[in-house]
Amino acid sequence: MKAHRSRFSYPVFLDLDEVPVLVVGGGRIGWRKAEGFLDAGAIVRLVGADISAHVDVERITAAGGEVITATFDDRHLEHQRLVVTATGDLETDAAISDAARARSIWTNAADQPVDCEFILPAITRAGRVTAAISTDGASPALAGFVRDRVAEILEAGVAEIADTLATERAAVQAAGGSTEDIDWRPRLDELFAQHA
Secondary structure, three states: OOOOOOOOOOOOOOOOOOOEEEEEOOOHHHHHHHHHHHHOOOEEEEEEOOOOOOOOHHHHHHOOOEEEEOOOOHHHHOOOOEEEEOOOOHHHHHHHHHHHHHOOOEEEEOOOHHHOOOOOOEEEEEOOEEEEEOOOOOOHHHHHHHHHHHHHHHOOOHHHHHHHHHHHHHHHHHOOOOHHHOOOHHHHHHHHHHHO
């Protein structure tokens, strides 16, 4: 890695609808990670030696996933596309990350950027608009703080503005035009002024 570039420098938004995702860790943090994946439509396999009351087993199974009360085993990686490990034990999380990496499965180890191929940003949503904030793993608290400030901006009718612009873009495209050639800034100023 070059010194001038942050490690997690290429942000993407994933379509996780019906994508199998493994979460290892049956506690509060494991559930929080699993819940985010469920919200994105993923099929979650949650594995933990102990499954806490935080885990909504019914929600996981209703979405086509499963909850396995067991110590992690490499077999749990079968057919998984992403892995998040949140056992709270550094050595265990590192070993799970190594096992996933050996199968070319992208992995996130909670609070251990060294054992990650991807990190989970602080997220806020308003309709179609999603903002994701990352500090390259340096400070999740700072990412959460900035996310909360961005959420205040998104409250200003941004979801409705996104819907309006989607309709207008579709009309331009249906008429055979390109939306890439349009300067949308004046229209954005107008729409934000209406929602102010």
